[in-house]
Amino acid sequence: MRILALDSSGLVASVAVVEEEQTIAEYTVNYKKTHSQTLLPMLDEIVKMTEMNLGEIDAIAVAGGPGSFTGLRIGSATAKGLGLALKKPLIHIPTVDGLAYNLYGNEGVICPIMDARRNQVYTGIYRFREEFVVEEPQMAIEISALAEKLNERGEQVTFLGDGVPVYKEQLEQLLHVPVRFAPSHMNRQRAAAVGTLAVQYWKEGKIERAEDHQPDYLRMSQAERERLEREEKEQQGK
Known part of the structure:
Protein backbone atom coordinates (compact mmCIF):
# COMPACT_ATOMS: atom_id res chain seq x y z
CA MET A 1 0.00 0.00 0.00
CA ARG A 2 1.34 3.43 -0.96
CA ILE A 3 -0.30 6.73 -0.08
CA LEU A 4 0.45 10.24 -1.25
CA ALA A 5 -0.25 12.71 1.57
CA LEU A 6 -0.73 16.49 1.41
CA ASP A 7 -1.06 19.06 4.17
CA SER A 8 -1.43 22.77 3.45
CA SER A 9 -3.92 23.48 6.22
CA GLY A 10 -1.69 25.84 8.21
CA LEU A 11 1.55 27.78 7.90
CA VAL A 12 3.40 24.62 6.86
CA ALA A 13 3.27 23.03 3.41
CA SER A 14 4.07 19.33 3.45
CA VAL A 15 3.99 16.45 0.96
CA ALA A 16 4.87 12.83 1.69
CA VAL A 17 4.70 9.34 0.26
CA VAL A 18 4.18 6.65 2.88
CA GLU A 19 3.77 2.90 2.99
CA GLU A 20 2.50 0.82 5.86
CA GLU A 21 5.97 0.18 7.27
CA GLN A 22 7.93 3.26 6.18
CA THR A 23 7.98 6.81 4.85
CA ILE A 24 9.40 6.87 1.33
CA ALA A 25 9.80 10.65 1.10
CA GLU A 26 8.68 13.82 2.84
CA TYR A 27 9.14 17.45 1.85
CA THR A 28 8.10 20.06 4.41
CA VAL A 29 8.51 23.82 4.23
CA ASN A 30 7.61 26.32 6.94
CA TYR A 31 8.40 29.58 5.23
CA LYS A 32 6.59 32.70 4.04
CA LYS A 33 5.48 31.50 0.63
CA THR A 34 1.95 30.72 -0.46
CA HIS A 35 1.06 27.06 -0.70
CA SER A 36 0.09 27.59 -4.33
CA GLN A 37 3.80 28.32 -4.94
CA THR A 38 5.12 25.35 -3.00
CA LEU A 39 2.81 22.34 -2.98
CA LEU A 40 3.04 21.13 -6.59
CA PRO A 41 6.79 21.88 -6.96
CA MET A 42 7.39 19.88 -3.76
CA LEU A 43 5.39 16.97 -5.14
CA ASP A 44 7.25 17.18 -8.43
CA GLU A 45 10.59 17.04 -6.59
CA ILE A 46 9.53 13.96 -4.61
CA VAL A 47 8.42 12.22 -7.80
CA LYS A 48 11.78 12.95 -9.41
CA MET A 49 13.89 11.97 -6.40
CA THR A 50 12.07 8.68 -5.83
CA GLU A 51 11.58 7.88 -9.54
CA MET A 52 7.95 7.25 -8.67
CA ASN A 53 5.05 6.70 -11.01
CA LEU A 54 2.08 8.47 -9.44
CA GLY A 55 -0.20 5.93 -11.05
CA GLU A 56 1.17 3.35 -8.61
CA ILE A 57 -0.20 5.03 -5.48
CA ASP A 58 -3.32 3.57 -3.91
CA ALA A 59 -4.87 6.74 -2.52
CA ILE A 60 -4.33 10.42 -1.81
CA ALA A 61 -4.61 11.61 1.78
CA VAL A 62 -5.28 15.26 2.50
CA ALA A 63 -5.50 17.27 5.70
CA GLY A 64 -9.09 18.36 5.26
CA GLY A 65 -9.49 21.08 7.87
CA PRO A 66 -9.89 23.06 9.91
CA GLY A 67 -7.17 25.59 9.25
CA SER A 68 -6.33 28.41 6.88
CA PHE A 69 -9.23 28.86 4.47
CA THR A 70 -6.88 29.58 1.58
CA GLY A 71 -4.54 26.74 2.50
CA LEU A 72 -7.41 24.27 2.75
CA ARG A 73 -8.76 25.29 -0.63
CA ILE A 74 -5.34 24.82 -2.22
CA GLY A 75 -4.84 21.40 -0.61
CA SER A 76 -8.37 20.30 -1.45
CA ALA A 77 -8.12 21.42 -5.08
CA THR A 78 -4.73 19.73 -5.48
CA ALA A 79 -5.92 16.45 -3.96
CA LYS A 80 -9.15 16.45 -5.97
CA GLY A 81 -7.33 17.22 -9.20
CA LEU A 82 -4.83 14.44 -8.64
CA GLY A 83 -7.56 12.02 -7.59
CA LEU A 84 -9.60 12.71 -10.70
CA ALA A 85 -6.60 12.58 -13.03
CA LEU A 86 -5.17 9.40 -11.53
CA LYS A 87 -8.58 7.82 -10.78
CA LYS A 88 -7.62 7.31 -7.13
CA PRO A 89 -9.73 7.68 -3.98
CA LEU A 90 -9.12 10.36 -1.39
CA ILE A 91 -8.70 9.89 2.35
CA HIS A 92 -9.90 12.89 4.33
CA ILE A 93 -7.85 13.31 7.51
CA PRO A 94 -9.06 15.88 10.05
CA THR A 95 -6.23 18.40 10.35
CA ALA A 182 6.34 19.34 21.88
CA PRO A 183 9.87 19.88 20.49
CA SER A 184 10.40 21.65 17.18
CA HIS A 185 10.66 18.52 15.02
CA MET A 186 7.21 17.39 16.18
CA ASN A 187 5.23 20.58 16.72
CA ARG A 188 3.89 21.42 13.26
CA GLN A 189 1.91 19.69 10.52
CA ARG A 190 3.70 16.86 8.73
CA ALA A 191 2.33 15.05 5.71
CA ALA A 192 4.01 11.82 6.86
CA ALA A 193 1.76 11.82 9.95
CA VAL A 194 -1.28 12.48 7.76
CA GLY A 195 -0.27 9.62 5.47
CA THR A 196 0.43 7.20 8.30
CA LEU A 197 -2.96 7.91 9.90
CA ALA A 198 -4.48 7.49 6.42
CA VAL A 199 -3.15 3.92 6.32
CA GLN A 200 -5.42 3.17 9.29
CA TYR A 201 -8.33 4.92 7.60
CA TRP A 202 -7.74 2.85 4.46
CA LYS A 203 -7.94 -0.37 6.47
CA GLU A 204 -11.21 0.83 8.00
CA GLY A 205 -12.65 1.69 4.59
CA LYS A 206 -12.75 5.44 5.27
CA ILE A 207 -12.21 6.63 1.72
CA GLU A 208 -14.12 8.97 -0.57
CA ARG A 209 -14.37 9.76 -4.25
CA ALA A 210 -12.28 12.73 -5.32
CA GLU A 211 -15.34 14.56 -6.61
CA ASP A 212 -17.05 14.26 -3.20
CA HIS A 213 -14.25 15.78 -1.12
CA GLN A 214 -14.98 19.03 0.73
CA PRO A 215 -12.81 20.73 3.37
CA ASP A 216 -14.08 21.13 6.95
CA TYR A 217 -13.80 24.81 7.85
CA LEU A 218 -15.59 24.45 11.23
CA ARG A 219 -16.56 28.10 11.13
CA MET A 220 -17.27 30.85 8.60
CA SER A 221 -14.46 32.83 7.05
CA GLN A 222 -13.96 36.45 8.09
CA ALA A 223 -15.39 37.62 4.76
CA GLU A 224 -18.53 35.54 5.33
CA ARG A 225 -18.90 36.84 8.91
CA GLU A 226 -18.53 40.43 7.72
CA ARG A 227 -21.12 39.86 4.99
CA LEU A 228 -23.63 38.49 7.50
CA GLU A 229 -22.96 41.41 9.85
CA ARG A 230 -23.63 43.88 7.01
CA GLU A 231 -26.85 42.08 6.07
CA GLU A 232 -28.01 42.11 9.70
CA LYS A 233 -27.33 45.85 9.97
CA GLU A 234 -29.20 46.45 6.71
CA GLN A 235 -32.17 44.46 7.99
CA GLN A 236 -32.17 46.40 11.27
CA GLY A 237 -32.08 49.69 9.36
CA LYS A 238 -35.24 48.91 7.43
Whole structure:
Protein backbone atom coordinates (compact mmCIF):
# COMPACT_ATOMS: atom_id res chain seq x y z
CA MET A 1 0.00 0.00 0.00
CA ARG A 2 1.34 3.43 -0.96
CA ILE A 3 -0.30 6.73 -0.08
CA LEU A 4 0.45 10.24 -1.25
CA ALA A 5 -0.25 12.71 1.57
CA LEU A 6 -0.73 16.49 1.41
CA ASP A 7 -1.06 19.06 4.17
CA SER A 8 -1.43 22.77 3.45
CA SER A 9 -3.92 23.48 6.22
CA GLY A 10 -1.69 25.84 8.21
CA LEU A 11 1.55 27.78 7.90
CA VAL A 12 3.40 24.62 6.86
CA ALA A 13 3.27 23.03 3.41
CA SER A 14 4.07 19.33 3.45
CA VAL A 15 3.99 16.45 0.96
CA ALA A 16 4.87 12.83 1.69
CA VAL A 17 4.70 9.34 0.26
CA VAL A 18 4.18 6.65 2.88
CA GLU A 19 3.77 2.90 2.99
CA GLU A 20 2.50 0.82 5.86
CA GLU A 21 5.97 0.18 7.27
CA GLN A 22 7.93 3.26 6.18
CA THR A 23 7.98 6.81 4.85
CA ILE A 24 9.40 6.87 1.33
CA ALA A 25 9.80 10.65 1.10
CA GLU A 26 8.68 13.82 2.84
CA TYR A 27 9.14 17.45 1.85
CA THR A 28 8.10 20.06 4.41
CA VAL A 29 8.51 23.82 4.23
CA ASN A 30 7.61 26.32 6.94
CA TYR A 31 8.40 29.58 5.23
CA LYS A 32 6.59 32.70 4.04
CA LYS A 33 5.48 31.50 0.63
CA THR A 34 1.95 30.72 -0.46
CA HIS A 35 1.06 27.06 -0.70
CA SER A 36 0.09 27.59 -4.33
CA GLN A 37 3.80 28.32 -4.94
CA THR A 38 5.12 25.35 -3.00
CA LEU A 39 2.81 22.34 -2.98
CA LEU A 40 3.04 21.13 -6.59
CA PRO A 41 6.79 21.88 -6.96
CA MET A 42 7.39 19.88 -3.76
CA LEU A 43 5.39 16.97 -5.14
CA ASP A 44 7.25 17.18 -8.43
CA GLU A 45 10.59 17.04 -6.59
CA ILE A 46 9.53 13.96 -4.61
CA VAL A 47 8.42 12.22 -7.80
CA LYS A 48 11.78 12.95 -9.41
CA MET A 49 13.89 11.97 -6.40
CA THR A 50 12.07 8.68 -5.83
CA GLU A 51 11.58 7.88 -9.54
CA MET A 52 7.95 7.25 -8.67
CA ASN A 53 5.05 6.70 -11.01
CA LEU A 54 2.08 8.47 -9.44
CA GLY A 55 -0.20 5.93 -11.05
CA GLU A 56 1.17 3.35 -8.61
CA ILE A 57 -0.20 5.03 -5.48
CA ASP A 58 -3.32 3.57 -3.91
CA ALA A 59 -4.87 6.74 -2.52
CA ILE A 60 -4.33 10.42 -1.81
CA ALA A 61 -4.61 11.61 1.78
CA VAL A 62 -5.28 15.26 2.50
CA ALA A 63 -5.50 17.27 5.70
CA GLY A 64 -9.09 18.36 5.26
CA GLY A 65 -9.49 21.08 7.87
CA PRO A 66 -9.89 23.06 9.91
CA GLY A 67 -7.17 25.59 9.25
CA SER A 68 -6.33 28.41 6.88
CA PHE A 69 -9.23 28.86 4.47
CA THR A 70 -6.88 29.58 1.58
CA GLY A 71 -4.54 26.74 2.50
CA LEU A 72 -7.41 24.27 2.75
CA ARG A 73 -8.76 25.29 -0.63
CA ILE A 74 -5.34 24.82 -2.22
CA GLY A 75 -4.84 21.40 -0.61
CA SER A 76 -8.37 20.30 -1.45
CA ALA A 77 -8.12 21.42 -5.08
CA THR A 78 -4.73 19.73 -5.48
CA ALA A 79 -5.92 16.45 -3.96
CA LYS A 80 -9.15 16.45 -5.97
CA GLY A 81 -7.33 17.22 -9.20
CA LEU A 82 -4.83 14.44 -8.64
CA GLY A 83 -7.56 12.02 -7.59
CA LEU A 84 -9.60 12.71 -10.70
CA ALA A 85 -6.60 12.58 -13.03
CA LEU A 86 -5.17 9.40 -11.53
CA LYS A 87 -8.58 7.82 -10.78
CA LYS A 88 -7.62 7.31 -7.13
CA PRO A 89 -9.73 7.68 -3.98
CA LEU A 90 -9.12 10.36 -1.39
CA ILE A 91 -8.70 9.89 2.35
CA HIS A 92 -9.90 12.89 4.33
CA ILE A 93 -7.85 13.31 7.51
CA PRO A 94 -9.06 15.88 10.05
CA THR A 95 -6.23 18.40 10.35
CA VAL A 96 -6.05 18.37 14.13
CA ASP A 97 -6.07 14.55 14.23
CA GLY A 98 -3.12 14.47 11.85
CA LEU A 99 -1.27 17.00 13.98
CA ALA A 100 -1.88 14.97 17.14
CA TYR A 101 -0.60 11.83 15.40
CA ASN A 102 2.88 13.41 15.41
CA LEU A 103 3.06 12.49 19.10
CA TYR A 104 2.33 8.78 18.68
CA GLY A 105 2.94 6.95 21.96
CA ASN A 106 2.93 10.10 24.09
CA GLU A 107 1.79 9.72 27.69
CA GLY A 108 -1.13 11.76 28.96
CA VAL A 109 -3.37 14.06 26.95
CA ILE A 110 -2.33 15.45 23.56
CA CYS A 111 -3.78 18.83 22.67
CA PRO A 112 -2.90 20.37 19.29
CA ILE A 113 -3.78 24.04 18.98
CA MET A 114 -3.97 26.04 15.76
CA ASP A 115 -4.43 29.79 16.00
CA ALA A 116 -7.96 30.61 14.79
CA ARG A 117 -7.71 34.32 15.76
CA ARG A 118 -10.12 36.20 18.01
CA ASN A 119 -8.68 34.38 21.04
CA GLN A 120 -9.84 31.05 19.62
CA VAL A 121 -8.02 27.90 18.58
CA TYR A 122 -8.81 24.87 16.47
CA THR A 123 -8.13 21.94 18.74
CA GLY A 124 -9.12 18.47 19.89
CA ILE A 125 -8.20 16.16 22.76
CA TYR A 126 -6.37 12.91 22.08
CA ARG A 127 -4.38 10.15 23.71
CA PHE A 128 -2.66 6.90 22.88
CA ARG A 129 -3.57 3.73 24.67
CA GLU A 130 -3.03 0.66 22.54
CA GLU A 131 -4.14 2.82 19.63
CA PHE A 132 -4.85 6.43 18.72
CA VAL A 133 -7.93 7.67 20.59
CA VAL A 134 -9.95 10.78 19.76
CA GLU A 135 -11.39 11.78 23.13
CA GLU A 136 -12.89 15.06 21.92
CA PRO A 137 -13.06 15.65 18.15
CA GLN A 138 -11.69 18.79 16.57
CA MET A 139 -13.47 22.01 17.43
CA ALA A 140 -13.12 25.78 17.43
CA ILE A 141 -13.04 27.07 21.01
CA GLU A 142 -11.87 30.02 23.08
CA ILE A 143 -8.54 29.43 24.78
CA SER A 144 -10.00 30.00 28.28
CA ALA A 145 -12.71 27.39 27.66
CA LEU A 146 -10.09 24.90 26.47
CA ALA A 147 -8.02 25.49 29.60
CA GLU A 148 -11.13 24.84 31.71
CA LYS A 149 -11.71 21.53 29.92
CA LEU A 150 -8.13 20.44 30.51
CA ASN A 151 -8.14 21.48 34.17
CA GLU A 152 -11.25 19.36 34.72
CA ARG A 153 -9.36 16.33 33.38
CA GLY A 154 -6.55 16.81 35.90
CA GLU A 155 -3.95 15.12 33.67
CA GLN A 156 -0.63 16.05 32.13
CA VAL A 157 -1.15 17.69 28.74
CA THR A 158 1.24 18.13 25.81
CA PHE A 159 0.61 20.98 23.38
CA LEU A 160 1.77 21.38 19.81
CA GLY A 161 0.80 23.47 16.79
CA ASP A 162 1.14 27.04 15.56
CA GLY A 163 -1.11 28.24 18.38
CA VAL A 164 1.57 27.50 20.97
CA PRO A 165 3.69 30.63 20.38
CA VAL A 166 0.53 32.74 20.47
CA TYR A 167 -1.09 31.29 23.59
CA LYS A 168 1.74 29.65 25.56
CA GLU A 169 1.96 32.27 28.31
CA GLN A 170 -1.81 32.43 28.64
CA LEU A 171 -2.07 28.65 28.93
CA GLU A 172 0.65 28.49 31.57
CA GLN A 173 -1.31 31.00 33.63
CA LEU A 174 -4.71 29.33 33.16
CA LEU A 175 -3.75 25.68 33.59
CA HIS A 176 -3.36 23.89 36.92
CA VAL A 177 -2.14 20.58 35.46
CA PRO A 178 1.37 19.55 34.34
CA VAL A 179 2.07 21.09 30.93
CA ARG A 180 4.58 20.15 28.23
CA PHE A 181 5.23 21.54 24.77
CA ALA A 182 6.34 19.34 21.88
CA PRO A 183 9.87 19.88 20.49
CA SER A 184 10.40 21.65 17.18
CA HIS A 185 10.66 18.52 15.02
CA MET A 186 7.21 17.39 16.18
CA ASN A 187 5.23 20.58 16.72
CA ARG A 188 3.89 21.42 13.26
CA GLN A 189 1.91 19.69 10.52
CA ARG A 190 3.70 16.86 8.73
CA ALA A 191 2.33 15.05 5.71
CA ALA A 192 4.01 11.82 6.86
CA ALA A 193 1.76 11.82 9.95
CA VAL A 194 -1.28 12.48 7.76
CA GLY A 195 -0.27 9.62 5.47
CA THR A 196 0.43 7.20 8.30
CA LEU A 197 -2.96 7.91 9.90
CA ALA A 198 -4.48 7.49 6.42
CA VAL A 199 -3.15 3.92 6.32
CA GLN A 200 -5.42 3.17 9.29
CA TYR A 201 -8.33 4.92 7.60
CA TRP A 202 -7.74 2.85 4.46
CA LYS A 203 -7.94 -0.37 6.47
CA GLU A 204 -11.21 0.83 8.00
CA GLY A 205 -12.65 1.69 4.59
CA LYS A 206 -12.75 5.44 5.27
CA ILE A 207 -12.21 6.63 1.72
CA GLU A 208 -14.12 8.97 -0.57
CA ARG A 209 -14.37 9.76 -4.25
CA ALA A 210 -12.28 12.73 -5.32
CA GLU A 211 -15.34 14.56 -6.61
CA ASP A 212 -17.05 14.26 -3.20
CA HIS A 213 -14.25 15.78 -1.12
CA GLN A 214 -14.98 19.03 0.73
CA PRO A 215 -12.81 20.73 3.37
CA ASP A 216 -14.08 21.13 6.95
CA TYR A 217 -13.80 24.81 7.85
CA LEU A 218 -15.59 24.45 11.23
CA ARG A 219 -16.56 28.10 11.13
CA MET A 220 -17.27 30.85 8.60
CA SER A 221 -14.46 32.83 7.05
CA GLN A 222 -13.96 36.45 8.09
CA ALA A 223 -15.39 37.62 4.76
CA GLU A 224 -18.53 35.54 5.33
CA ARG A 225 -18.90 36.84 8.91
CA GLU A 226 -18.53 40.43 7.72
CA ARG A 227 -21.12 39.86 4.99
CA LEU A 228 -23.63 38.49 7.50
CA GLU A 229 -22.96 41.41 9.85
CA ARG A 230 -23.63 43.88 7.01
CA GLU A 231 -26.85 42.08 6.07
CA GLU A 232 -28.01 42.11 9.70
CA LYS A 233 -27.33 45.85 9.97
CA GLU A 234 -29.20 46.45 6.71
CA GLN A 235 -32.17 44.46 7.99
CA GLN A 236 -32.17 46.40 11.27
CA GLY A 237 -32.08 49.69 9.36
CA LYS A 238 -35.24 48.91 7.43
